[in-house]
Amino acid sequence: MSTHDHDHTPIGNGDERAAAARARALEELLVEKGVVRREDVRAGIDWLVSRTPADGARLVARAWVDPAFKRRLLADARSAALELGLDPGPAPVVVALENTATVHHMIVCTLCSCYPRALLGPPPAWYKSLPYRSRAVSDPRGVLAEFGLEIGDDVELRVVDSTADIRYLVVPRRPPATDELDEEQLAALVTRDSMIGVAEPVAPALA
């Protein structure tokens, strides 16, 4: 029986979800024990939210215009990112996978939400959702159709489950009728979703 008068409501917002409350409690404890410093946590969050898909798009656009760079990107994406002055992040290995007329890659992390955050920014909410994580491996064509992407039966579909230390980035196909565009204009066509492999790059605006 609870007759004492202090408040048993958990600390935090009333609508705070259990996972968020747990994460915050862990942070409090780790700071209190001197394992991490609060400024390190803040710096980590600031770094993460400062990342955007624009960096990944620069890699893709360069690969579209420079075949030698594309070969280097597919062989070692981390080095290729450094070559463009981009920060490939703390993950030791980034692997770029090329979509072609005959092969289509899409990326999922069924165990959690592994994602090339340094080059694409924070993952979208759907990427972390259970429906995407389970259906991407059991019904990928159905999932792609919901994203508006029909993959022909003659295209070899590869669903890549990033379960460990490798972070995967899709190099989508260059849209047709883009010969006149420069690298910067091409980069503007490369969307986040196209680098996860659930969409094509946007078509260039009709002149």
Add this chain to the structure above:
Amino acid sequence: MKYRVGEPVMVADRAHHGHHRTPLYIKGKAGRIERVHAAFRNPETRAYGDDGLPEVRLYLVSFARSELWPDAGAGAGYRLYVDVFEHWLEEAK
């Protein structure tokens, strides 16, 4: 490294109590080595404060849809590509 690109392998069909990075849906399934990655610290010990050493070789292994979901019926095929640590792989029967 123990396995080469193109080699058929089996994923060990064993329970593991605690953190590990081998998804249930590939346990006991036959696949093929697609890439040999570097070796990485073992997440199964690193998750509990250990240094995760010695490092374990990581492979990209592919699986046919029909191997993983035999009841899925007809329809366009695809392959699943999954990163698997060496100690979860066995030689194909």
